[in-house]
Amino acid sequence: MKSVRPPLFRTLSALGLGLAACLSTVLPAQAAGLSPLEQRWVNGMAPVIVQARQSGLPLDVAVRPEDAPDAAPVALGFVNGRCKLVLSLRGNPEGEATLARIPQGLESAALELMAAHELGHCRRYLDGAWFGLPAGFAASRIPEGLSPELKQAYLSMKSTRREEGYGDLVALAWTQQQHASLYGQLHAWLVSERSRDYIPGDHHDTLAWLRLASDPAALGKGSIFEAALSVWEQALQSEE
Template sequence: MSKFFLPILVAALPVFAGAAQLTEIEARWLQAGGPVLAYAKQLRLPIDIVVQPQAAPGAVPLAMGFDGGRCKLVFSMRGNPAAEEVLDQVPQSRRALMIEAMTAHEIGHCWRYAQGIWHAVPKGFQEPPVDAAVPAEIVKLTLELRDTRREEGYADLAALAWMQRNHPGEYGHVYQWLSAVRAAQPTTHVSHDTANWLGLVADGKSFAGNGTPFEQARALWDKGMLSAD
C-alpha cells in the first residue's frame, strides 16, 4: 500500500485528535491499541493513523502501509460488516487484548521499515536457487509471496513478544488465538503462513534477553529463517 485516497488523519499519537469523527468501532480499536501506539511514539517510529472514510466491505480492518518515508496504520472499518470477524471466537473479555496484539503486529511492520530492513534477510542467509524452468511471471509472484510471508512471520513474533512483555499471564490465550487464525488459512500459496516462526514461541519464555519486543522478535525471526524456505 503506497497511496491513500481521501484519508482522515489522526495526527497525534496516542491522543485521538479526531475522536469526534471516529465511529464506535474505530474508537474502540484505537483505545485497545493505545499502549502499543504510545510505545511506538516513545521509539519515535514515523507513524500516522489513517481512517478510510469510504465503505470497504471485505477489507482487512487494520493494516500497515508506507508512503513518503512514513508508516500508515490504516483502519478500514466503515461499511465493512466483517471487520471484527477475526474476533468471532474470542470472548468479549479478551477482545481488547487481541486487538492490542494485532496493533503490535502492525507496528512490527513499521519497526522493520523504519530500521531500513524491510524484506532484508539475516546476514549470512543463503537464498535457495530459483528454478530456471519456471516462467518469469510465476517466479516474480512466488518471490513476492515469500517476502510477504517472511514479514508476516516477523510481525507475528513482534506481537507475541509484546504480549509476553506486557501481559505474560495472557500469553497462552493470545498464542492459541493467533495460531488458530493462521491455521484456518488455505494450505498453499498463503502470504500469512507463519507456522515456521510460531513453532518457536509456543512458550512465551522463548523471548529472552534485553531489548525492545521488536529486537527480541528479530532474534527469533533470524533463527526461524534457517528453516523457513
C-alpha cells in the same frame, strides 16, 4: 467454490499506496466522527500507539473513510518516511467478525497484539530492511519452470511470508512484556487466526514461527523488535 476471507493483517503496499490520499488521520484522544466500531479498534490499540510514539517511531493512525468490504481490518503503509497504521472498517464485515472471534476478556490485549504486529512492519521499513534477509542467510532457489511473472510472484510471496512471521513475533513479544499472564491464550488465538483458510507456504502462513514461540521464554530480551529476532532467524534456517 470456497470464498477466501481477507487476511487479518496486510501491508498497505499490497493495497496500493494511492490509498494514502483518501485516508483520514486520527489520534486516539481526538477521534471525533469515528463509528463505534472504529472507536473500539482505535481505543484498543492505543497503548501500542502511545508507546510507539514515545519511543520515537514516526507513526500515524488513519481510518479509511470509504467502504472497504474486501480489505484487511488493519494494515501498515509507509508514506514519506512515516508509518501509517490503517484501519479499514467501514462496510467491512471482517471488522466485527474479527472481534467476535476473540475469546471474551482478551479483546483489548488482542487489539494491542494486532497493532504491535504492524509495528514490526514499521520497524523493518524504517531500517531499510523490508523484504531483506539477515546477514548470513540466502534466499531459497526458485522452482524451475516458472514464467517470469510467476517467479516474481513466488519471490514476493516468500518475502511477504518472512515479514509476516517477523510481525507476528513482534506482536507476541509485546504480549510477553505487557500481558504475560495472557500469553498462552493470545498465542492460541493467533494460531487459530493464521490457520483460517490455511494454504501452506502462502503469504500469511506464519505457523512455523508461531510454533517456535509457543513458550514465551523462547523470545529474546530487549525491545519487542530485538526480542523477535532470534526466533525469526531460527525459523528462517529451515524455511529458506
